[in-house]
Amino acid sequence: MAVYTRLGAEEMDGIIAAFDVGTLTSAKGIAEGVSNSNWLIETQDTGGTSRRFILTIYESRTEVAELPFFLGLLDHLAAAGAPVPRTMHDGTGASHRLHRTPQGDKALALIEFLPGVSVSEPTPGQARAVGGALAQIHLAAADFPGTRANSLALPQWQQLLNDCGREGLESIDPDLARLVERELALLAANWPAGLPSGVIHADLFPDNVLMLGDTVTGLIDFYFACTDLLAYDVMVTHAAWCFTPDGTQFLPELSQALIEGYCAVRPLGDAERAALPVLARGAALRFLATRAYDWLNTPADALVTPKDPMAFARRLEFYADPANAGVFAGGILA
């Protein structure tokens, strides 16, 4: 939620000129993304037509070497008709450029602006649409040539939680260390192999979905996208959409609608269906791991408030209870 790089209008003019999208008429730094700087840009061409874009300057966390994967994926999905923003290419055909700043060269990209807002209290109709859009990108990415290992998979969850330490986890909640140990052991022993894999979004929270009514107008922020199990992405999205944010309440109508919406576009196979409970526990543990690590490693006086790890510990307990498997996977197991 910040703009880390300062850009004057003259510098912005120079950046925009490389993309042949008209002249700059407005630029507002926007409070989106936690590790990049973003501006909402407006240009006007010689015919007077206005266009809007998101200009992103990648700060240190995003490796420039990975941008061809992320940006190429957007173009591939958009070309296939999926609701994702296209990237603009410069005169040389490049989808990203290097920009000189006082802190060194930084990569930047100019990405199509899409209308829509992020809902915070989704309806079943909206969850259904999101399930469908997720399946759509899974199908559309099938012939995308790029691959990227998931840098937040089981070995990294283990590492992050190990770095938290037993005492650290217990300082968050007395039962958390025990829960984490049990789940890490279970997932290591039972993580499914051989399920359909491909490019996944891996972070499809409501913040990363633009909607108008029940229509998905944009899936955004693909910077965790990677190659992994498609059904795992379904359960990441499930964990993100089908509970109250604090994890205390499961929302069965959203769950049913999300999974039905997904299956209407890409039916889950039998092996995927059978694996959903363990994938759900993995999805919950993934966010528990990063949130617990950030919780323990964010200075008390930082302006960024770390998110509560217990919100995902609660989801994990829910998914781990065998009595719930029929409920949360009801729409597909029926």
Add this chain to the structure above:
Amino acid sequence: MAVYTRLGAEEMDGIIAAFDVGTLTSAKGIAEGVSNSNWLIETQDTGGTSRRFILTIYESRTEVAELPFFLGLLDHLAAAGAPVPRTMHDGTGASHRLHRTPQGDKALALIEFLPGVSVSEPTPGQARAVGGALAQIHLAAADFPGTRANSLALPQWQQLLNDCGREGLESIDPDLARLVERELALLAANWPAGLPSGVIHADLFPDNVLMLGDTVTGLIDFYFACTDLLAYDVMVTHAAWCFTPDGTQFLPELSQALIEGYCAVRPLGDAERAALPVLARGAALRFLATRAYDWLNTPADALVTPKDPMAFARRLEFYADPANAGVFAGGILA
């Protein structure tokens, strides 16, 4: 540079609905303003026409009681043809509303979006246009009925600098305490009385001016506006525009153009011209005072970097040198 209040799309829908400006199609939190939360909002009416607005939620620093002055001023100036954004009024005619948040009720306003960008290396043509726009709001505000005392005038500079303490000022620069004492005494003894007064912007830095080429498309951020000497506002704007940001270099072409641009719309009287050097020293000391205070009172690990007070100490030294009076006021004394 932050968004302090979180608003879901559903809550935003409700806010927008009160203003009869169509339905919400986009909302991006923007990194503008240091004490308020701002969103760039887009709506669409039933005919398909898009409109854009800035939604501001006023955090604790802005007194709700002062909003009728600030927002009424915008409407008054816009109605007179000055380049400032209009405010939207709700069904009851109100220009601001109270919105319930978990942190208590907060005031909000919906303000017209204006195109344009903020320049960081102004040209003389741009400085001339800014001078003209400043004079335009001074003239247009003449029949505005509201008044507001300047809460950052000489008594407050004294208080802020007193709070910094001699040791604090000397920790910034060994000569700073002596400079401040000399100037406070001089300004207290020589501050002009009886000059034309009215509503002034009081903070017209390049960040608060939107431009397209040499045209001013918007003066924004009137939250320091108050009733004070018009010629003082000219010198605040002069201090803001006519030096390199670090204050090491005076830019005579910008100075001449800014003051000529102002005088072309509202000629300065003889008494105002004579007072410019002392008003300039006051303008420089005003920003030195707030910056020195923030410099000494911002935690070292805060995400907001305080601005260098010495940038305005250098301007102050420049203005205090009698050899420069003819130079910086050359365009008008000639």
